[in-house]
Amino acid sequence: LSYKDKPLPDENLREKIASETVGVRNVIVALAFGALxxxxxxxx
Amino acid sequence: xxxxxxxxxxxxxxxxxxxxxxxxCLRNDRxxxxxxxxxxxxxxxxxxxxxxxxxxxxGDGLYERAFEKLLVAAKGQKAxxxxxxxxxxxxxxxxQDATPLHLFVVTLRCEHSCPYCQVSRRSVDRExxxxxxETAMRALRVALSAPAPTIKIEFxxxxxxxxxxxxxxxxxxxxxxxxxxxxxxxxxxxxxxxLSDEVLxxxxxxxxLLSTSLDGPADLHNRNRPRPGGNxxxxxxxxxxxxxxxxxxxxxxxxxxxxxxxxDRVEDIINEYLRxxxxxxxxxxxxxxxxxxxxxxxxxxxxxxxxxxxxxxxxYILEVNKRGRRFPEFYATILLRxxxxxxxxxxxxxxxxxxxxxxxxVYNYDGKVFASDEGRMLAEMGDRTFELGDLTTxxxxxxxxxxxxxxxxxxxxxxxxxxxASCAFEPYCGSDPxxxxxxxxxxxxxxxxxxxCARQKSVLGLLFTLLEDSPEDAAILRGWVCR
Numbered sequence: 001l002s003y004k005d006k007p008l009p010d011e012n013l014r015e016k017i018a019s020e021t022v023g024v025r026n027v028i029v030a031l032a033f034g035a036l037x038x039x040x041x042x043x044x
Numbered sequence: 045x046x047x048x049x050x051x052x053x054x055x056x057x058x059x060x061x062x063x064x065x066x067x068x069c070l071r072n073d074r075x076x077x078x079x080x081x082x083x084x085x086x087x088x089x090x091x092x093x094x095x096x097x098x099x100x101x102x103g104d105g106l107y108e109r110a111f112e113k114l115l116v117a118a119k120g121q122k123a124x125x126x127x128x129x130x131x132x133x134x135x136x137x138x139x140q141d142a143t144p145l146h147l148f149v150v151t152l153r154c155e156h157s158c159p160y161c162q163v164s165r166r167s168v169d170r171e172x173x174x175x176x177x178e179t180a181m182r183a184l185r186v187a188l189s190a191p192a193p194t195i196k197i198e199f200x201x202x203x204x205x206x207x208x209x210x211x212x213x214x215x216x217x218x219x220x221x222x223x224x225x226x227x228x229x230x231x232x233x234x235x236x237x238x239l240s241d242e243v244l245x246x247x248x249x250x251x252x253l254l255s256t257s258l259d260g261p262a263d264l265h266n267r268n269r270p271r272p273g274g275n276x277x278x279x280x281x282x283x284x285x286x287x288x289x290x291x292x293x294x295x296x297x298x299x300x301x302x303x304x305x306x307x308d309r310v311e312d313i314i315n316e317y318l319r320x321x322x323x324x325x326x327x328x329x330x331x332x333x334x335x336x337x338x339x340x341x342x343x344x345x346x347x348x349x350x351x352x353x354x355x356x357x358x359x360y361i362l363e364v365n366k367r368g369r370r371f372p373e374f375y376a377t378i379l380l381r382x383x384x385x386x387x388x389x390x391x392x393x394x395x396x397x398x399x400x401x402x403x404x405x406v407y408n409y410d411g412k413v414f415a416s417d418e419g420r421m422l423a424e425m426g427d428r429t430f431e432l433g434d435l436t437t438x439x440x441x442x443x444x445x446x447x448x449x450x451x452x453x454x455x456x457x458x459x460x461x462x463x464x465a466s467c468a469f470e471p472y473c474g475s476d477p478x479x480x481x482x483x484x485x486x487x488x489x490x491x492x493x494x495x496x497c498a499r500q501k502s503v504l505g506l507l508f509t510l511l512e513d514s515p516e517d518a519a520i521l522r523g524w525v526c527r
Contacts, residue, residue: 013067014066017062017096018466020062024064025064028128028132031128032128
């Protein structure tokens with residue numbers, strides 16, 4: 001394996017995933033429980 | 045005339061985004077990868093890296109698997125985010141029906157003297173350790189004002205049948221005073237030693253369920269659960285059979301507790317449940333409370349020994365099921381429901397936010413109110429961390445919105461706890477602040493040192509492995525969830 005192909009150590013990979021997905025995670029949680037969910041409840 | 049676009053128009057190349065996911069190495073080059081709502085894939089490390097690096101192409105198989113499990117999405121596509129949000133909301137719908145479980149400790153007295161007793165039972169002094177009718181009616185007012193449309197009132201002890209007259213009063217008052225539209229279920233958690241025709245008639249007339257303790261065959265049960273006469277097993281078995289006949293086979297359930305003496309007897313224990321036509325078994329470890337600590341029962345085996353016991357038991361139960369007898373293991377069933385569906389679970393010890401207060405309230409014989417049964421067990425040991433208030437001064441709102449409970453529940457979110465936040469098993473697990481407070485002095489818990497965490501990871505890993513590797517076992521495990 002070249003350096004480029006070597007897998008990241010687990011903790012680095014977790015960090016990479018977290019940093020790349022924190023934004024979309026917040027959107028999903030907001031859709032589920034935040035103002036958008038309340039709007040949906042009140043219109044339903 | 046409308047026409048379909050060419051297939052290339054749907055290709056995601058260069059237009060993908062990663063969705064929140066977590067992973068856990070199950071063994072060697074095998075990783076369990078789960079999304080926010082618990083959809084899971086088994087991937088090699090190379091495949092995992094390709095998913096995280098979005099190194100995917102239409103038709104390569106991995107793209108289709110990752111897309112189906114909502115690990116990746118097309119950039120700007122809202123439907124998948126809305127689907128994840130809806131499913132996340134569904135999984136946490138238990139929060140909409142707050143406090144469905146209400147435990148009434150009608151007495152702390154008990155005629156058994158079990159060395160592992162987690163509630164620190166007393167043998168004497170009716171005046172001091174029985175709940176008074178006034179306290180019971182105050183507790184009932186709190187229970188009936190909980191928002192949940194269906195509440196369960198469970199009579200606990202000690203041995204609650206030692207204060208049977210109070211149980212009758214509470215049931216009658218609950219039926220009389222319940223708000224329109226509210227359903228009430230009743231359970232008596234009893235060792236059955238005092239079961240009488242009067243009790244059975246009352247249970248039948250009021251649709252009351254019975255829950256009892258059965259630790260296995262006579263020698264093991266009697267060793268774990270001593271009482272005058274040494275006949276706890278005889279009384280429990282006779283009681284189970286009488287209750288099955290009088291109330292129906294599904295109106296009585298039993299729970300076992302694992303002691304050191306149980307560890308090499310799991311088949312015997314399961315066979316005893318089968319012999320008595322019980323509808324399943326809950327293989328439970330000892331909890332670190334009450335006499336289980338005082339008599340050092342809790343320290344007599346460790347988590348690894350219990351896990352060996354559990355795995356052997358689960359594999360034996362699967363063999364029983366393969367021979368045609370439907371017989372679930374209930375701990376696995378609870379976890380499988382989280383793994384295979386988005387249904388919210390009612391089990392208060394395995395959810396996040398924790399079930400303390402929001403899932404259950406405990407009204408102690410002396411009028412004190414606790415956030416969980418384990419919380420009152422700790423209080424009997426002198427630790428009142430989970431005491432929320434007193435029935436003489438508090439109502440439902442002041443108990444559930446107390447600063448103490450809000451702080452404890454807020455700190456219990458496994459979704460953002462250290463270790464849990466990045467754990468692939470988090471969607472199926474829960475937080476247990478009372479356990480972690482009792483064992484580590486910290487309600488959040490230090491998860492790498494937590495036996496709760498080790499147990500959860502091991503059992504979940506075992507279940508995922510069975511679901512993936514063994515179609516015959518997987519069909520049985522799925523069947524336990526479907527009913």
